[in-house]
Amino acid sequence: TQLLEQSPQFLSIQEGENLTVYCNSSSVFSSLQWYRQEPGEGPVLLVTVVTGGEVKKLKRLTFQFGDARKDSSLHITAAQPGDTGLYLCADADSWGKLQFGAGTQVVVTP
Amino acid sequence: DAGITQSPRHKVTETGTPVTLRCHQTENHRYMYWYRQDPGHGLRLIHYSYGVKDTDKGEVSDGYSVSRSKTEDFLLTLESATSSQTSVYFCAISDGRGAGQETQYFGPGTRLLVL
Numbered sequence: 001t002q003l004l005e006q007s008p009q010f011l012s013i014q015e016g017e018n019l020t021v022y023c024n025s026s027s028v029f030s031s032l033q034w035y036r037q038e039p040g041e042g043p044v045l046l047v048t049v050v051t052g053g054e055v056k057k058l059k060r061l062t063f064q065f066g067d068a069r070k071d072s073s074l075h076i077t078a079a080q081p082g083d084t085g086l087y088l089c090a091d092a093d094s095w096g097k098l099q100f101g102a103g104t105q106v107v108v109t110p
Numbered sequence: 111d112a113g114i115t116q117s118p119r120h121k122v123t124e125t126g127t128p129v130t131l132r133c134h135q136t137e138n139h140r141y142m143y144w145y146r147q148d149p150g151h152g153l154r155l156i157h158y159s160y161g162v163k164d165t166d167k168g169e170v171s172d173g174y175s176v177s178r179s180k181t182e183d184f185l186l187t188l189e190s191a192t193s194s195q196t197s198v199y200f201c202a203i204s205d206g207r208g209a210g211q212e213t214q215y216f217g218p219g220t221r222l223l224v225l
Contacts, residue, residue, distance in 0.1 A: 004152075031211050042200050042216025043153070050211060088152055095160070096141055096204050096212060097168065100152035 002027045004101035006089060012107045013079055020075045021104040023089035028069045030093045037086040037103075046074075048092070079108045113137050114217040116201050122223045129188040131220050133201030135181075141206040142184040143214070144168075144176065146197040153200060159184055160206065191224045198222070 003026040013019050023032070031050045035043035047056050049065040049072065056063045060083075062075040076083055086105050090098040113136030123129050133142060141160055145153040145168075155168030157176040165176050173195060175187045188195055201217040 040219070042202070042219055044216070045213050048211050048213075090152075092211065092214075095158075096206055096214065097143070097155055097158060098145075098153070098202075098214060099169070100154070102150050102152045 002091060002099060004089060004091065004099060006087075006101035006104050008104060009102070010105045010107075012109070015080055015108055015110050016078050018075065018077050019079055019106065020073055021087050021106070023072045023074075023101055025070045025091065029065075029072075029091045031091070032065060032069075032072050033090045033092050033098070034063060034072070034074055035088040035090060035100075037088060038084075043086075043088055076106075079106075081108050081110055084108050114201060114203055114215060116199075116217040116220050118220060119218065120221045122225065123191050124225050125192060126190050129191050129222065129224075131186045131199055131201075131222070133184045133186070133217060135184075135203050137203060137205075137215070138181060139203040139205045139215075140181075141204045142178065143202040143204075144174075144184065144186045145200045145202065146170065146195075147200060147219075148197050156186065156199075191222075193224050196222060196224045 005024045034046045037043040052067045052069045054065040060077045086103045088103045090100045143158040144156040147153045154170045159165045159178040199220045202214045204214045
């Protein structure tokens with residue numbers, strides 16, 4: 001059974017600071033997806049990465065996929081209060097079934 | 111926003127009673143999923159459907175059953191609710207054409223408390 005570990009579990013920073021959260025798998029990802037979930041809502045897909053070494057950027061968010069496809073990081077530059085949320089990584093198999101990590105709770109204070 | 115609704119949004123029930131949660135979509139997507147979310151576990155897949163009357167088990171299916179008689183509706187039933195099934199339940203949909211790389215859209219969730 002694949003194990004997904006996310007770190008840290010909780011991160012609290014001031015507006016304007018940078019942050020990085022990590023996702024590590026015990027086995028190779030089929031494809032890796034990052035989601036953000038706000039309180040009282042369902043997760044929303046941010047990005048899908050498939051190829052080892054891949055880097056994707058979404059405004060102030062940078063996603064990196066490890067060369068061996070067993071780890072990933074999400075870096076936020078100049079965080080804003082709107083970036084507050086639970087960041088989840090997930091492995092998506094060919095049926096679209098998702099296996100999630102436990103998530104990193106990010107709080108950005110003004 | 112993808113057209114996904116879940117009902118009820120909140121429910122309190124007693125141990126041993128049956129409970130049915132409904133997921134309704136207006137996107138005509140083929141795939142539908144039920145997840146539960148608990149602190150420290152992220153979201154875990156309960157059951158999924160890849161078409162009308164086609165369903166399969168997920169990671170944590172014990173104590174749950176599902177039915178899909180129409181494309182737009184996916185029902186999750188707790189035959190005899192237990193306190194361990196207290197959780198937030200999310201429905202998700204996808205068109206399934208991306209071989210695992212497609213977007214899954216999540217509903218707003220149902221918060222269930224079993225006393």
